[in-house]
Amino acid sequence: MGENHATSCASRVEPHYFDCVLCRHIPHGSTLGSDLAALFDSAHNTFHSANAMEQKQGILHRTTVESVAVQQRGFRNAPLAPLSGSKRSFSETADSPHIEPNKHLDFQSASSVGRELPRLIASDIVALSIPLPSEYSQRKAISATPTSATDRSLSLSFARYALPEPLVSNLNALGVKEIYPWQKQCLLGPGLLDGTRNLVYSAPTGGGKSLVADILMLKRVLEDRNAKALLILPYVALVQEKVRWLRNVVQDVKRKPLHPDERDTKPQVWQKRPDEDNVRVVGFFGGGKIRATWLDFDVGVCTFEKANMLINTAIDDGNITNLKAVVLDELHMVDDDHRGYLMELIATKLLSLGHDVQMIGMSATLANIDILSTWLSAHTYKTFYRPVPVEEHLVYEGKIYPASSTRCILKAASQSQQTTSSALELDSQPLRTIRASHHKEFQDPVLNAVIALANETARSGYGVLVFCSSRQGCESDARLISRVVPQGNELDPAILEKRLDLLGDLRSLATGLDPILAETIPAGVAFHHAGMTIEERDLISTAYDGGALKVVVATCSLAAGINLPARRVILHNARMGRDMIGPSMLRQMRGRAGRKGKDEIGETYLCCRKCDLEDVVELMNADLPQVSSGLTTDKHRIQRALLEVVSIRLVNTRESINDYIRKTLLSLSSTSDLIQDHVESSLRDLLEMGFIKSDNFDSYVATQLGKAVVASSLEPEDGAFVHREMQRALQAFVMDGEMHILYTFTPVQELSASINWQVFRSEMEALDDSGLRVMMFLGLKPTVVNRMAQGGNLKESTPAEKETARIYRRFYLALQLRDLCNEMPVHVVARKYDMPRGTVQTLEQTCQGFAAGMIKFCEQMGWGAMAAILDHFSDRLRAGAKADLLALAKVTFIKSRTARVFYDNGFKTVASLANADPKELVPILMQAQPTKLRVKSKDEQKYEEKLLAKAQVISDSANRLWQSEMQQDLDDE
Numbered sequence: 001m002g003e004n005h006a007t008s009c010a011s012r013v014e015p016h017y018f019d020c021v022l023c024r025h026i027p028h029g030s031t032l033g034s035d036l037a038a039l040f041d042s043a044h045n046t047f048h049s050a051n052a053m054e055q056k057q058g059i060l061h062r063t064t065v066e067s068v069a070v071q072q073r074g075f076r077n078a079p080l081a082p083l084s085g086s087k088r089s090f091s092e093t094a095d096s097p098h099i100e101p102n103k104h105l106d107f108q109s110a111s112s113v114g115r116e117l118p119r120l121i122a123s124d125i126v127a128l129s130i131p132l133p134s135e136y137s138q139r140k141a142i143s144a145t146p147t148s149a150t151d152r153s154l155s156l157s158f159a160r161y162a163l164p165e166p167l168v169s170n171l172n173a174l175g176v177k178e179i180y181p182w183q184k185q186c187l188l189g190p191g192l193l194d195g196t197r198n199l200v201y202s203a204p205t206g207g208g209k210s211l212v213a214d215i216l217m218l219k220r221v222l223e224d225r226n227a228k229a230l231l232i233l234p235y236v237a238l239v240q241e242k243v244r245w246l247r248n249v250v251q252d253v254k255r256k257p258l259h260p261d262e263r264d265t266k267p268q269v270w271q272k273r274p275d276e277d278n279v280r281v282v283g284f285f286g287g288g289k290i291r292a293t294w295l296d297f298d299v300g301v302c303t304f305e306k307a308n309m310l311i312n313t314a315i316d317d318g319n320i321t322n323l324k325a326v327v328l329d330e331l332h333m334v335d336d337d338h339r340g341y342l343m344e345l346i347a348t349k350l351l352s353l354g355h356d357v358q359m360i361g362m363s364a365t366l367a368n369i370d371i372l373s374t375w376l377s378a379h380t381y382k383t384f385y386r387p388v389p390v391e392e393h394l395v396y397e398g399k400i401y402p403a404s405s406t407r408c409i410l411k412a413a414s415q416s417q418q419t420t421s422s423a424l425e426l427d428s429q430p431l432r433t434i435r436a437s438h439h440k441e442f443q444d445p446v447l448n449a450v451i452a453l454a455n456e457t458a459r460s461g462y463g464v465l466v467f468c469s470s471r472q473g474c475e476s477d478a479r480l481i482s483r484v485v486p487q488g489n490e491l492d493p494a495i496l497e498k499r500l501d502l503l504g505d506l507r508s509l510a511t512g513l514d515p516i517l518a519e520t521i522p523a524g525v526a527f528h529h530a531g532m533t534i535e536e537r538d539l540i541s542t543a544y545d546g547g548a549l550k551v552v553v554a555t556c557s558l559a560a561g562i563n564l565p566a567r568r569v570i571l572h573n574a575r576m577g578r579d580m581i582g583p584s585m586l587r588q589m590r591g592r593a594g595r596k597g598k599d600e601i602g603e604t605y606l607c608c609r610k611c612d613l614e615d616v617v618e619l620m621n622a623d624l625p626q627v628s629s630g631l632t633t634d635k636h637r638i639q640r641a642l643l644e645v646v647s648i649r650l651v652n653t654r655e656s657i658n659d660y661i662r663k664t665l666l667s668l669s670s671t672s673d674l675i676q677d678h679v680e681s682s683l684r685d686l687l688e689m690g691f692i693k694s695d696n697f698d699s700y701v702a703t704q705l706g707k708a709v710v711a712s713s714l715e716p717e718d719g720a721f722v723h724r725e726m727q728r729a730l731q732a733f734v735m736d737g738e739m740h741i742l743y744t745f746t747p748v749q750e751l752s753a754s755i756n757w758q759v760f761r762s763e764m765e766a767l768d769d770s771g772l773r774v775m776m777f778l779g780l781k782p783t784v785v786n787r788m789a790q791g792g793n794l795k796e797s798t799p800a801e802k803e804t805a806r807i808y809r810r811f812y813l814a815l816q817l818r819d820l821c822n823e824m825p826v827h828v829v830a831r832k833y834d835m836p837r838g839t840v841q842t843l844e845q846t847c848q849g850f851a852a853g854m855i856k857f858c859e860q861m862g863w864g865a866m867a868a869i870l871d872h873f874s875d876r877l878r879a880g881a882k883a884d885l886l887a888l889a890k891v892t893f894i895k896s897r898t899a900r901v902f903y904d905n906g907f908k909t910v911a912s913l914a915n916a917d918p919k920e921l922v923p924i925l926m927q928a929q930p931t932k933l934r935v936k937s938k939d940e941q942k943y944e945e946k947l948l949a950k951a952q953v954i955s956d957s958a959n960r961l962w963q964s965e966m967q968q969d970l971d972d973e
């Protein structure tokens with residue numbers, strides 16, 4: 001067979017071309033040797049004739065299981081292993097061994113990282129019974145979703161939606177050709193399109209919720225020239241993704257022109273900008289000062305914290321009336337332990353104001369939607385529609401059961417009063433079984449199942465997301481999966497090229513290439529967890545999204561924070577750390593299965609140990625928890641709520657406080673006596689801490705300190721701590737070094753990180769006089785550090801001891817910040833202080849936000865000189881660079897090490913960059929990424945093209961900065 005394999009398949013123009021395993025695994029354009037070619041031809045023809053039969057039966061798409069069944073039927077005996085160069089599975093030649101139940105295997109040893117490990121064979125998965133008709137098979141037979149051909153109101157151009165044509169065509173270009181029937185019904189709910197009614201709705205993950213909110217929110221902004229909208233999301237990554245999406249949606253969509261009466265009558269020095277009527281979408285997240293103000297955006301996409309801060313400022317300065325729409329995504333998080341209560345603060349403030357702002361709340365996991373719609377006086381809408389059907393399974397002891405059968409198991413168990421796992425096991429029929437493995441690495445049946453299931457889907461060419469309970473587990477699973485999936489010359493060279501590109505990109509990051517990723521990525525497998533830097537995670541999600549990676553192994557905690565849909569979602573035990581996950585988290589994880597536009601079906605597999613079976617079955621059938629207010633889970637939350645509303649003058653009397661409290665979700669989910677107790681004690685504490693004052697007429701005002709705490713977004717208790725620390729600093733601030741300033745920027749919220757006292761001691765010993773003086777002024781004793789390094793225990797019983805421990809921890813973090821500011825890369829700091837690099841990066845970022853808060857705190861307190869000093873250093877913190885690089889570090893892509901390389905090459909100012917030809921910048925960028933490893937000259941050329949594109953962005957950014965600096969100079973003259 002001298003014929004090019006890819007051409008042979010493509011020339012048949014068969015719709016299932018991409019399902020042909022051989023077509024995928026043999027590089028395009030490759031010519032096979034004659035023996036191999038004969039084998040290939042017979043396997044290939046068998047595959048295609050099997051497919052042709054299915055075609056006649058009208059089946060156009062297959063689940064992974066179906067694809068694999070075809071492979072097994074078509075060329076079970078075809079020598080795929082010799083083709084791929086891997087060994088045959090032991091399970092094909094020998095009987096399955098007895099596997100000890102519940103045997104737990106250790107993670108793959110880290111010492112093997114970097115060594116080439118032998119390939120392994122994933123266990124076979126064998127069908128035992130014919131699956132019953134599923135939602136998927138039924139939908140294939142009968143089209144369940146009507147289209148705009150039968151219902152015109154499913155078209156986005158339908159007159160009642162009154163959407164501008166460019167918006168409709170942008171959505172079309174983004175794949176939204178028409179809306180789903182539920183989206184239509186929801187949008188046509190009373191008072192929604194005209195913005196007079198609030199909305200609370202729930203739909204399954206991936207059900208298309210965001211589109212409804214986007215349409216309503218954009219209508220508000222487009223219909224009123226002065227209108228602002230805020231879209232509030234829990235995680236930075238989601239904010240960034242949403243900003244990108246919305247910018248595409250509103251591209252070239254024009255807002256209503258200003259009414260002649262609203263026009264500025266002053267003579268215009270500058271001409272109207274061509275983009276002046278565009279909808280400006282701005283993201284607010286993470287650290288740093290908020291540069292953009294309320295006037296600089298039309299749609300603000302924010303994290304909870306930023307939204308709360310923006311709203312407080314707008315209420316205080318009277319701009320809030322322009323706010324016409326607020327979208328609260330992931331509304332169930334309102335009672336989240338950590339930050340969700342901020343949503344309640346935001347919505348309650350808006351309800352108390354009583355002006356017309358449309359609030360839109362949505363969630364995939366709302367058990368008691370009614371309480372939320374009562375709270376927000378909203379129209380309610382609920383749907384269970386999923387555009388891509390999902391088949392769910394439970395896997396244990398190597399057997400795969402349909403998730404629906406677990407309900408029978410539960411029922412049978414409760415009827416028979418037998419609750420042992422073996423009793424549960426009897427009552428259900430497995431669909432398939434996973435053969436036990438002879439590899440010692442796969443003796444644990446749960447791990448064996450995870451690997452076999454991941455391998456099955458990856459080999460069929462679809463994306464797999466595996467959730468693990470720990471970071472270490474993610475890395476270990478990724479390594480094992482990478483040893484069973486196709487790689488090297490089994491792959492299409494184009495895919496291989498993409499993976500090499502990804503490796504190159506990761507290598508060029510400041511952190512360098514993680515050795516485990518170096519091992520797994522060539523096989524299309526990666527992990528994704530909070531121990532990694534944002535840049536690493538971004539590159540991995542983009543590569544997965546683009547198809548270069550087939551398997552991503554992530555921690556459960558990231559399930560809600562990432563949007564990485566997959567054909568198959570596998571849960572490696574349903575645990576987060578040691579704890580069993582809850583039903584909401586389970587839904588979030590399973591909700592990643594099936595992506596509209598890419599998959600026709602989603603599949604989830606929850607793989608659990610036999611000893612967990614009962615808990616897992618219960619979990620799978622558990623109702624979602626009832627959502628209630630998060631304000632009383634910690635009494636400081638009511639304190640914060642009250643301090644905020646007094647400070648921004650939303651309330652000032654006891655009566656208005658009561659009115660405000662009546663608008664909270666808390667008033668619907670708790671008894672009034674309990675609420676009154678909380679309010680009384682919170683007001684008392686706030687008075688005692690000196691955050692508010694009251695006069696004889698029972699009216700309350702915030703003190704300067706109270707306002708400073710609110711302005712800096714601190715919790716009252718943290719505010720009191722910061723105030724004590726700052727007062728001490730004002731009396732004696734060490735200015736002949738940086739340590740004191742850096743300490744002042746070290747966040748106080750997350751001071752739970754443990755200290756490696758040996759590292760603390762050696763860093764302390766290396767401190768100069770100035771650093772030691774800082775320690776002394778803070779009340780930290782070298783003798784204590786020495787004692788702790790020898791194995792002592794830091795007492796934390798009394799409030800005074802707790803405060804001292806907090807100061808030690810804060811100082812330990814300040815040492816890390818100092819290193820970051822001295823251009824030490826994140827991964828080096830992480831290694832030095834024995835912390836995950838993601839944690840160090842998070843520290844760096846929260847520091848920026850905290851620093852911004854501290855500057856505001858000082859300004860509010862009237863400590864202008866201190867604010868100015870902190871302001872100067874906050875730029876340094878953001879740049880991760882010494883003072884001489886500050887100007888350069890404002891330019892896009894020029895941070896830290898890159899800034900240093902540019903500086904040393906003579907590009908010392910923004911102007912020098914702005915005036916340079918981008919081509920001149922390429923060699924410098926190359927120098928800034930010395931570890932980039934390239935072999936072939938073709939790669940070299942591609943690499944240079946990439947760098948030139950980057951240089952262009954740098955040049956544009958420098959030009960913008962330079963022009964605004966010049967304009968500033970002109971204005972000042």
Ligand SMILES: Nc1ncnc2c1ncn2[C@@H]1O[C@H](COP(=O)(O)OP(=O)(O)OP(=O)(O)O)[C@@H](O)[C@H]1O
Pocket residue numbers: 175176177178179180183203204205206207208209210211363364591596
């Ligand atoms: N009417 C539609 N036609 C085609 N694609 C759509 C439609 N509505 C939404 N989508 C697409 O479906 C995908 C999932 O939608 P979306 O993110 O809104 O789901 P969701 O319900 O918000 O999920 P989650 O709970 O994960 O936030 C997106 O890619 C979106 O663009």
